[in-house]
Amino acid sequence: MNKLLQKLKARLAGRRPLYGRSAGATLGLYLLALAGAALLTFVIFMLGFYIYSALREQVEHYYFDFFTPVIVIPLYAFMSGVRDMALLFVILLLGGGFLGVTWAFFRLYQRDLTRVVEAAGTLMDPDAAAPRLPAALAPAEAQLRLARQQVQRSAAAAREAEQRKNDLIVYLAHDLKTPLTSVIGYLTLLRDEPQLSPELRARYTGIALDKAERLEDLINEFFDITRFNLSHIELELRPTDLTRMIEQVVSEFGPMLAAQDLTCRTELPPKLECSCDADKMARVFDNLLRNACHYSYPGTEITVAAKAENGQAVLTFENAGPTIPPEKLDRIFEQFFRLDSSRATRTGGAGLGLAIARQIVQLHGGTITAQSACKRIVFTVRLPLAAPAARKS
Numbered sequence: 070m071n072k073l074l075q076k077l078k079a080r081l082a083g084r085r086p087l088y089g090r091s092a093g094a095t096l097g098l099y100l101l102a103l104a105g106a107a108l109l110t111f112v113i114f115m116l117g118f119y120i121y122s123a124l125r126e127q128v129e130h131y132y133f134d135f136f137t138p139v140i141v142i143p144l145y146a147f148m149s150g151v152r153d154m155a156l157l158f159v160i161l162l163l164g165g166g167f168l169g170v171t172w173a174f175f176r177l178y179q180r181d182l183t184r185v186v187e188a189a190g191t192l193m194d195p196d197a198a199a200p201r202l203p204a205a206l207a208p209a210e211a212q213l214r215l216a217r218q219q220v221q222r223s224a225a226a227a228r229e230a231e232q233r234k235n236d237l238i239v240y241l242a243h244d245l246k247t248p249l250t251s252v253i254g255y256l257t258l259l260r261d262e263p264q265l266s267p268e269l270r271a272r273y274t275g276i277a278l279d280k281a282e283r284l285e286d287l288i289n290e291f292f293d294i295t296r297f298n299l300s301h302i303e304l305e306l307r308p309t310d311l312t313r314m315i316e317q318v319v320s321e322f323g324p325m326l327a328a329q330d331l332t333c334r335t336e337l338p339p340k341l342e343c344s345c346d347a348d349k350m351a352r353v354f355d356n357l358l359r360n361a362c363h364y365s366y367p368g369t370e371i372t373v374a375a376k377a378e379n380g381q382a383v384l385t386f387e388n389a390g391p392t393i394p395p396e397k398l399d400r401i402f403e404q405f406f407r408l409d410s411s412r413a414t415r416t417g418g419a420g421l422g423l424a425i426a427r428q429i430v431q432l433h434g435g436t437i438t439a440q441s442a443c444k445r446i447v448f449t450v451r452l453p454l455a456a457p458a459a460r461k462s
Contacts, residue, residue: 090181090205099174106166114159121148185209192217193224230403245287248280255280304346304432311341311350311382311452315373318354322362330367333358336374343382343454349429350452353437354384356422357448361388364446377454381435384450393441401439402427 124145151158181203188200192213199217202210255277259270319333326333361371369389376383393401402423423439430437435452 090178095174099170102170102174103167106170107163110159110162110166113162114155117148117151121145121152124148181206185213188213192220245284248284248287251280252277252284304349306344306346308342309345309347309350311343311345311375311384312337312339314347314351315354315375315384318351318358319373321355322358325359325362326371329362329365331362331365331369331371333371333373336372338376341375341377341382343452345433345452346429350433353426353429353450354386356426357386357450360422360448361386361390361446364388364390366390366444380454382450382452382454384452386448386450388446389444390446392444393439393446398439398441402437 124141127141127145184202185206188202188210191197191200200210200213202213255273259265259273259277265273315335315337319335322333325331358371358373365371365388372385372387374385374387427437430450430452433452435450437448437450440447440449
């Protein structure tokens, strides 16, 4: 018996919440209204019987006057007809009362639904007043107000992201002119000045190459913006050794690490196999390591570690760099958010690398987080070792 009660309680507790008027209270009020209609029918019947009895008394003791033949006798004849069809009139009164009560209660729910629909219509209108519903619909009103706030926050975030993207495109378009002008200028010098010394020619060629590489970076940022906003990311899952992948990515960063006077130390298990999209995950590691290179103090060490823990692959990318303020750390994975607002340096990217990394990790059923304190920055990626359900974005 106790088990049955526990199962019943668990089932009731697991039910979805019901909004609107209480079904029990409404049913009780409906039955009370039906009883009121029956009582009103009885009162009308008794009142009619009393009027009929009074009229009959007046007619039986007829006195000649003006009102009796003009009013009393015709009214008595009408009431006599009603008396002869009393059962029909009672049925009509009861039926009409019951139908009227039922219609009123249906209208009550119709009015409630209309109010809810009208209130829902204000969710997308920022200038509309907050929804207000009857006291019986207070839970629904609270949910609508919450949904309205969430819609407004989402709309504001979308407008802010769109504005940031538009501003970034304007900046990038402007930045394209600077390296392109330099490339054209130095190549023109090399063409028009054939007598340049080998040292000067090598210097001009190196500057032109550097500016051309910067131009390539800016063009790639444009492609990143387009891919991130217009394409769907689909995963092609297959068993992948994350240890080997990280070692390969780190080796590819050798020139960048050397150019910025950085070293990279790895703490990896002999093998860490995970079912993932190797190309997409390599991009995640590339973005995290590139971010560490850009924001590390010269002469410091970047540490990349990996291990298996509770059915997950846990990977950390740690570097020594300026502590990220909490208000920026909370937004670091947003689209087009950049820690460095300067557009003059090579580190000024589109602000998409970490946003894309988070999207790819989440599609794999994992998480990515960032921590920063005491001039240390740590990014932690957690991935399920088992194959996640097929997903796409």
